[in-house]
Amino acid sequence: MSITSFYFLCFFAAVLFLYYVIPKKAQWGFLLFVSLAYFMTSTEVADSGGWYVVFYPLGAVAAVYLAARLIDRTKEQKKRRAALICAVIFCVGLLCTLKFFRLGLLAPMGISFYTLTLLGYLFDVYYEIGPVQDNYGKLLLFGCYFPTMISGPIVKYQDMKEQMYGGHKFDYRQVTFGMQRMIWGFFKKLVISERMAVIANEIFDNYGSYAGFPIWIGAVAFTFQLYTDFAGCMDIVLGISQCFGIVLPENFNAPFLARNISEYWRRWHITLGTWLREYLFYPLLRTRFFMELPKKLKGRVGKKRAKQITTFSAMFILWFVIGYWHGGTWNFIIASGLLHWFYIVSGELMEPLFVKWRAIFRINVESKGFILFQRLRTFVLVMFGLIFFRSATVPDALRMIGRGFSAFNPQIFADGTLFSFGLDWIELVIALVSLVIFGWVTVEQQKGWIRERLEKKNIVFRWAVLYALLFYVILLGQYGPDFSASEFIYQNFKV
Amino acid sequence: MTKKQALKAVLFVAGFLFILRTVTYIVRTSGDVKDRFAGFYAEEEDTIDMIMVGSSPVYPYYSAPKLYGEEGIAAYPLSTNNQRPKAIKYLLKEAQKTQDPSLFVIEMRMFTMPDEEWEDTMVFTRGVTDNMKYSWNRIEAINSLVGDKSERYTYYFDIFKYHSNWKMLVMPSQLACWRYEKQSPMKGLEIKYGVGPAEWTDLSAETGALAPAEEQLEVLSDLLSWIGDSGKDALFLISPYVMSKEDRQKFNYIIPIIEAAGYKVLDLNSHVEEMGLDFATDFYDYGSHVNALGEAKCTAFLGEYLQKYYNLPDRRGQKGYESWDDAWKLYQEEQAKAEESCLKDIEEENWAPEVID
Amino acid sequence: MSREEVFEKLNEVFRDVFDDDSITVNDTTTADDIEDWDSLEHINLMAAVESEFGIKYSMGQVVTMKNVGEMADIILEKLS
Numbered sequence: 027m028s029i030t031s032f033y034f035l036c037f038f039a040a041v042l043f044l045y046y047v048i049p050k051k052a053q054w055g056f057l058l059f060v061s062l063a064y065f066m067t068s069t070e071v072a073d074s075g076g077w078y079v080v081f082y083p084l085g086a087v088a089a090v091y092l093a094a095r096l097i098d099r100t101k102e103q104k105k106r107r108a109a110l111i112c113a114v115i116f117c118v119g120l121l122c123t124l125k126f127f128r129l130g131l132l133a134p135m136g137i138s139f140y141t142l143t144l145l146g147y148l149f150d151v152y153y154e155i156g157p158v159q160d161n162y163g164k165l166l167l168f169g170c171y172f173p174t175m176i177s178g179p180i181v182k183y184q185d186m187k188e189q190m191y192g193g194h195k196f197d198y199r200q201v202t203f204g205m206q207r208m209i210w211g212f213f214k215k216l217v218i219s220e221r222m223a224v225i226a227n228e229i230f231d232n233y234g235s236y237a238g239f240p241i242w243i244g245a246v247a248f249t250f251q252l253y254t255d256f257a258g259c260m261d262i263v264l265g266i267s268q269c270f271g272i273v274l275p276e277n278f279n280a281p282f283l284a285r286n287i288s289e290y291w292r293r294w295h296i297t298l299g300t301w302l303r304e305y306l307f308y309p310l311l312r313t314r315f316f317m318e319l320p321k322k323l324k325g326r327v328g329k330k331r332a333k334q335i336t337t338f339s340a341m342f343i344l345w346f347v348i349g350y351w352h353g354g355t356w357n358f359i360i361a362s363g364l365l366h367w368f369y370i371v372s373g374e375l376m377e378p379l380f381v382k383w384r385a386i387f388r389i390n391v392e393s394k395g396f397i398l399f400q401r402l403r404t405f406v407l408v409m410f411g412l413i414f415f416r417s418a419t420v421p422d423a424l425r426m427i428g429r430g431f432s433a434f435n436p437q438i439f440a441d442g443t444l445f446s447f448g449l450d451w452i453e454l455v456i457a458l459v460s461l462v463i464f465g466w467v468t469v470e471q472q473k474g475w476i477r478e479r480l481e482k483k484n485i486v487f488r489w490a491v492l493y494a495l496l497f498y499v500i501l502l503g504q505y506g507p508d509f510s511a512s513e514f515i516y517q518n519f520k521v
Numbered sequence: 522m523t524k525k526q527a528l529k530a531v532l533f534v535a536g537f538l539f540i541l542r543t544v545t546y547i548v549r550t551s552g553d554v555k556d557r558f559a560g561f562y563a564e565e566e567d568t569i570d571m572i573m574v575g576s577s578p579v580y581p582y583y584s585a586p587k588l589y590g591e592e593g594i595a596a597y598p599l600s601t602n603n604q605r606p607k608a609i610k611y612l613l614k615e616a617q618k619t620q621d622p623s624l625f626v627i628e629m630r631m632f633t634m635p636d637e638e639w640e641d642t643m644v645f646t647r648g649v650t651d652n653m654k655y656s657w658n659r660i661e662a663i664n665s666l667v668g669d670k671s672e673r674y675t676y677y678f679d680i681f682k683y684h685s686n687w688k689m690l691v692m693p694s695q696l697a698c699w700r701y702e703k704q705s706p707m708k709g710l711e712i713k714y715g716v717g718p719a720e721w722t723d724l725s726a727e728t729g730a731l732a733p734a735e736e737q738l739e740v741l742s743d744l745l746s747w748i749g750d751s752g753k754d755a756l757f758l759i760s761p762y763v764m765s766k767e768d769r770q771k772f773n774y775i776i777p778i779i780e781a782a783g784y785k786v787l788d789l790n791s792h793v794e795e796m797g798l799d800f801a802t803d804f805y806d807y808g809s810h811v812n813a814l815g816e817a818k819c820t821a822f823l824g825e826y827l828q829k830y831y832n833l834p835d836r837r838g839q840k841g842y843e844s845w846d847d848a849w850k851l852y853q854e855e856q857a858k859a860e861e862s863c864l865k866d867i868e869e870e871n872w873a874p875e876v877i878d
Numbered sequence: 879m880s881r882e883e884v885f886e887k888l889n890e891v892f893r894d895v896f897d898d899d900s901i902t903v904n905d906t907t908t909a910d911d912i913e914d915w916d917s918l919e920h921i922n923l924m925a926a927v928e929s930e931f932g933i934k935y936s937m938g939q940v941v942t943m944k945n946v947g948e949m950a951d952i953i954l955e956k957l958s
Contacts, residue, residue, distance in 0.1 A: 032675075150938075155937075497540065500541070501548075506685075507643070
């Protein structure tokens, strides 16, 4: 069931009503039941008849559950390690086999996300920084909580424990805030993302017929499409969860306000970055190989370089994994992985040069102009990467980029070409206006949630804003029998 | 949840539904069907004595203003393109909510075609359901007409289909439809220009009978019993057109069924000469539907027939029928223009573009 | 080793890792107080501290350490 479909909304309304009607003690069990039921309506199960697919998450949870219990109960380091490794191999093995090895097998919904969530729990138990869950059902809820099964966020057990299993009393404010957040997500997804998709699809699928600026327009459109699609999904999902009284972690924090690529990854898909840093990057750097490496290289290249090379090497592995996780093929490995490694490494290496240049041109790093430059630069760098993300193959992406540079044709902005990508001028205006609204709200929220500021206003103003937003989405959203439904992109790539 | 919060929630949802309904009414696709139906709902209560239902052989054929002006009959067409016979019952029910007609006039052309063809083409179903006001009757109509249950919600909430017509929100003519009530200046009539000559074949000698599609016979039987229960009278109409032999045989099959139920069938095809209907000049689309010239003749004949066999009140001069007087006046002007244009086309042999089905 | 001595050594380590001789740390110093102390440098810092004091932090401690005060506490604990 698509999260933006009418039936899903009916489903959600029913679930929400029942949730607050049943006794609080039964709420977590009810959510578990609902989560499994929702899982059974996913396309893999409902459309492809693959009901057996539900055994994959059940199995992964079982593996992690048993390993965690064993690790918790024993002091023998050998046994603990063995249990950890077995469970990790099992879960990662399932993930790779079903998703990345392209064997044409049916993969369960959310496998890329719940695998990390469950392994995070296991690692925390292993490192003794997190508690064990002795109830398989409760752990199952943690792993299969339906709002997170579509595209995450990747959650930490300690943060979820109290919320998931404790009962929740109906909180009018939380429920209304949650619903408002959902509407905002629908706005991003149905009004902006779907329109950007029209342009992006036209240009990416036919890049051979375009050259120069249209190529870049397509890339920009896709960047916005992906961002509003994924962030919109997060809004809906976090909003739903908030209605249940369960606060999920944020996955986005105005990523295009980032001034450099490192900061970007602290603002985009935040929970993934956190997970990889804590469970992959740090452990990697603390392995003997990486601890020894700087010492070995110190003699030959000096202390600073030795540290850099060590870090960059570990980062290479990290970024390779990030890229691979996104889709298992080279275009993803590059787009969301190695390309960003390259950006960060070059950024680091060129920093002394940048400092010199900034001195020569007397650039004030805190000036509005410079900050804007940095943000635009971040956007462009990310956009390049996304060309690889969206293209069918790496050669396609390279050819497309080549075509982008093959012509200089600013006249297309004035001669009506803009209206030949699939959106007429009215639709383009709607898209741009919506982007502006979206941008403004996103920036404003840096100062504090708009919902909280809205609740302080009088009821007439508040309702006017809410009705306006609702009908903006209802009238201008792209949905219904005349539009083809498109699933969340991130879900398709990494379910 | 406190009482105040519950009240706020209920009010918010109520407000939302009200705005949703109003917006839906405004953005429903504009056109002659919307005008016809909104015009119907705008009519004053209990002023209409005859309701006409059926598909396209209704609104260009029979002029309600003319029936009023010449015979004093207050009739209103609730016809839509390719109106599936299954929908007739619901439309008649709908009409009875605000009107108390004594006669239902049912055009029969659609009975000769199987229903399943039309179920897939949503536009014909929506022609009916998306022109009705929101009501329980509408929901029942949708349930009956839309077999695929999973699609029904886009009918219940037709905003799903029409929301991209949002530009209509700034058109005064559509804003006027916010309650789905807007006077139709000529009481739902659509005067057709153009001449597409056809040849009439007299099939009156054809007495063979062929059963139409099974589901249509069921619908007919259901309709006849419903009309029986309603206590109203009904007249079944077959408008003149270039009929195929199969169609003739199908009508031959149905007519006795209707007459056995106690209702008259007026087959205008057997009165072509009497009406003075000339297939070479009176059709705009080469034999399927009449133009202004044909409409005058058909309406006149129907009017006389109704006078002869039915006791419909003469509403001319009565209070509350001022809009009908205006419609009659407007009709006469528009009809004259149309007839002149048709005659000119005939003289210049300026034939209408072919209508591709 | 006393707490003051630990902090003296920590100052040296910090100055060395971050290449800044002006750094002085105390119980409440956190990553927010030192400009280059991001997640990347955190690991290098931990490694340097471990190396300097001849101790090893657990993965859990590396991740959950909130300020330099906690860092010192664990050092003292491990040395005793």
